[in-house]
Amino acid sequence: MMSRLTRSLSRNNSWELWLTIGLLLLLPMLLATDYALTIWTRMAIYVILLTGLNFINGMAGMISLAQAGFFGLGAYAAGIAAVRFDVPPVLALVIAPLVVTAAALLVGMMSMRLKEIYFKMATLGAGFVLFLLFGRMVELTGGPNGLVGIPPFSVFGFAFTEPIVKYAFVALLAIIGAIVAHNLLVSRTGRALRAYGASEPAALAAGASPFKLRLLAFGMSGFYAGVAGALEAFDARFISPSTFDFMMAVLLVVALVLSGAGRMIGPILGALLLTGIEVFAADYADYEPLIMGVIFLIAVQLFPRGLAGELAARREDRRERAKREAAAQTEREVVRA
Amino acid sequence: MSTKERQGLRVTGVSKRYGGLQVLKDVTLRAPAGAITAVIGPNGAGKSTLANVISGFVTQDEGQVFVNGAELPAGKAVARASHRLGRTFQNLEVFTGMSVLQNVAMGAYSRQKGSHLADLIRGPRTRRNEREAEEKARELLRRFDLEHRAESLVESLPFGEAKLVEMVRVLAMEPEVVVLDEPAAGLPPASAMPLAETIAGMAKNGIGVLLIEHNMKLVMSISDHVVVLDQGQVLTEGSPAEVQKDPRVIEAYLGPGHAKSEELTL
Numbered sequence: 001m002m003s004r005l006t007r008s009l010s011r012n013n014s015w016e017l018w019l020t021i022g023l024l025l026l027l028p029m030l031l032a033t034d035y036a037l038t039i040w041t042r043m044a045i046y047v048i049l050l051t052g053l054n055f056i057n058g059m060a061g062m063i064s065l066a067q068a069g070f071f072g073l074g075a076y077a078a079g080i081a082a083v084r085f086d087v088p089p090v091l092a093l094v095i096a097p098l099v100v101t102a103a104a105l106l107v108g109m110m111s112m113r114l115k116e117i118y119f120k121m122a123t124l125g126a127g128f129v130l131f132l133l134f135g136r137m138v139e140l141t142g143g144p145n146g147l148v149g150i151p152p153f154s155v156f157g158f159a160f161t162e163p164i165v166k167y168a169f170v171a172l173l174a175i176i177g178a179i180v181a182h183n184l185l186v187s188r189t190g191r192a193l194r195a196y197g198a199s200e201p202a203a204l205a206a207g208a209s210p211f212k213l214r215l216l217a218f219g220m221s222g223f224y225a226g227v228a229g230a231l232e233a234f235d236a237r238f239i240s241p242s243t244f245d246f247m248m249a250v251l252l253v254v255a256l257v258l259s260g261a262g263r264m265i266g267p268i269l270g271a272l273l274l275t276g277i278e279v280f281a282a283d284y285a286d287y288e289p290l291i292m293g294v295i296f297l298i299a300v301q302l303f304p305r306g307l308a309g310e311l312a313a314r315r316e317d318r319r320e321r322a323k324r325e326a327a328a329q330t331e332r333e334v335v336r337a
Numbered sequence: 338m339s340t341k342e343r344q345g346l347r348v349t350g351v352s353k354r355y356g357g358l359q360v361l362k363d364v365t366l367r368a369p370a371g372a373i374t375a376v377i378g379p380n381g382a383g384k385s386t387l388a389n390v391i392s393g394f395v396t397q398d399e400g401q402v403f404v405n406g407a408e409l410p411a412g413k414a415v416a417r418a419s420h421r422l423g424r425t426f427q428n429l430e431v432f433t434g435m436s437v438l439q440n441v442a443m444g445a446y447s448r449q450k451g452s453h454l455a456d457l458i459r460g461p462r463t464r465r466n467e468r469e470a471e472e473k474a475r476e477l478l479r480r481f482d483l484e485h486r487a488e489s490l491v492e493s494l495p496f497g498e499a500k501l502v503e504m505v506r507v508l509a510m511e512p513e514v515v516v517l518d519e520p521a522a523g524l525p526p527a528s529a530m531p532l533a534e535t536i537a538g539m540a541k542n543g544i545g546v547l548l549i550e551h552n553m554k555l556v557m558s559i560s561d562h563v564v565v566l567d568q569g570q571v572l573t574e575g576s577p578a579e580v581q582k583d584p585r586v587i588e589a590y591l592g593p594g595h596a597k598s599e600e601l602t603l
Contacts, residue, residue, distance in 0.1 A: 180457050187456035187463055188449045195432045195443050202430040205392060206510065207418025207447030216453050
């Protein structure tokens with residue numbers, strides 16, 4: 001009884017978490033070649049990155065464009081620690097999220113009091129500053145040519161070079177990340193964050209402090225971006241600024257919006273979308289922005305509520321229609337009697 | 338709270354000026370616990386500004402607001418809940434995208450303990466808190482015949498029910514004082530009776546209700562005390578019957594010349 005009650009306060013979110021976990025476990029079974037596994041690994045990294053973005057762009061209902069920059073900061077923090085300071089990868093995987101969390105809190109404190117469009121511009125600016133730094137601090141980052149020689153991830157001398165091991169590790173972190181995000185979403189903290197997105201005055205009147213809540217969302221998004229960035233560095237073993245540019249910043253936001261911002265299922269659908277686009281657009285690299293733009297335009301027209309939102313709305317519609325039909329049926333029977 | 342005397346709401350000498358416009362001038366009033374105090378007045382009398390000062394959305398230039406004798410910090414809306422002052426809004430303010438149950442549970446936000454970081458782990462304490470919040474919310478929904486709507490998205494409700502959800506959400510905070518900003522606005526006349534019962538129920542449970550309302554019928558039928566605002570000042574106050582007959586009130590509403598012949602029956 002109790003568990004049923006708790007589920008209903010968290011309305012419909014549990015199955016989305018289970019589906020996320022299920023997909024992360026099952027997808028590689030569909031196709032487990034080495035090449036496919038590297039792609040699944042990339043997807044799992046995107047799941048972590050988008051789960052982080054979902055704290056701000058989904059739960060808090062603000063549009064942050066800084067996530068690509070934070071992703072890059074995490075990658076460079078881990079990469080630089082490992083390459084320039086010989087920090088063991090395990091430790092680098094801890095350092096990177098902390099660095100990015102600190103940066104995200106700083107950006108959050110400076111930007112979150114701004115109104116919508118200014119907030120977007122501030123976060124875009126923050127992401128762009130990071131992008132510039134990746135390119136300019138040549139001594140540390142290797143500049144536009146990128147940072148080379150990043151070691152593979154390893155624990156006590158055991159290197160994660162086998163594709164299946166790499167995937168398992170990243171997927172495990174993605175699953176933990178999803179569970180933590182789900183915990184937050186269904187708690188009073190998550191409720192308050194979403195409440196702020198829906199009605200600021202009513203959330204204030206209920207006694208929820210927006211500053212604390214949004215700072216938490218920023219910190220979380222930074223932490224996840226840090227983890228994702230570090231994993232990216234150890235996975236690709238080479239990073240360059242172009243991976244974390246404006247295009248990426250927009251893509252992340254678009255992928256999340258299209259797949260369902262604020263929902264548990266959003267990050268994995270968004271990650272599948274991003275990976276799919278990357279794989280199929282690779283053959284037409286020069287036209288990538290064009291392809292993205294067209295997909296974006298069409299999708300926003302077709303699914304203004306996001307993919308998950310659209311599906312949920314259809315379900316709701318069907319239920320409503322069924323209810324109306326049942327009501328009409330009863331009415332007819334009453335009239336006949 | 339039981340040992341402490343429930344004094345309800347007290348507003349003393351509140352003034353507010355926007356540039357050259359004096360919106361509130363030395364407003365003093367009380368909304369004692371267990372009673373309905375109405376604030377009426379023609380458009381532009383300053384009713385909404387008063388509601389916003391009391392609930393901390395507008396910072397007054399002068400004057401104080403007290404709940405049970407404790408002064409509320411000026412202009413701090415977020416601090417009101419911990420002083421058990423709740424409010425509803427003139428334009429429906431519900432949490433869209435969330436279920437009715439979640440809306441009501443959000444009302445109890447300030448009564449729930451625990452740190453945000455602990456919510457990430459969802460340990461036994463968080464689970465227990467959430468269970469309690471859910472039980473309380475369901476109990477309230479039952480009391481207002483909304484239980485069958487618990488899982489519905491709040492935006493799928495008819496307007497009248499959504500308004501009721503807003504009120505139930507405020508009750509979830511276990512308020513000492515409630516400010517209702519035009520609760521009848523936009524409601525069909527048929528909904529006026531249930532609304533009146535809901536408001537009367539609040540007062541019966543010991544809440545100090547400050548009712549800011551245009552609908553004179555509603556005000557006159559349920560209020561214990563009526564305060565008339567005009568041009569930012571308290572014009573007069575008294576029982577509904579007294580206020581209704583006061584020539585100054587009729588003049589303020591209808592303009593000069595009507596005062597002798599008519600009674601206010603708007």
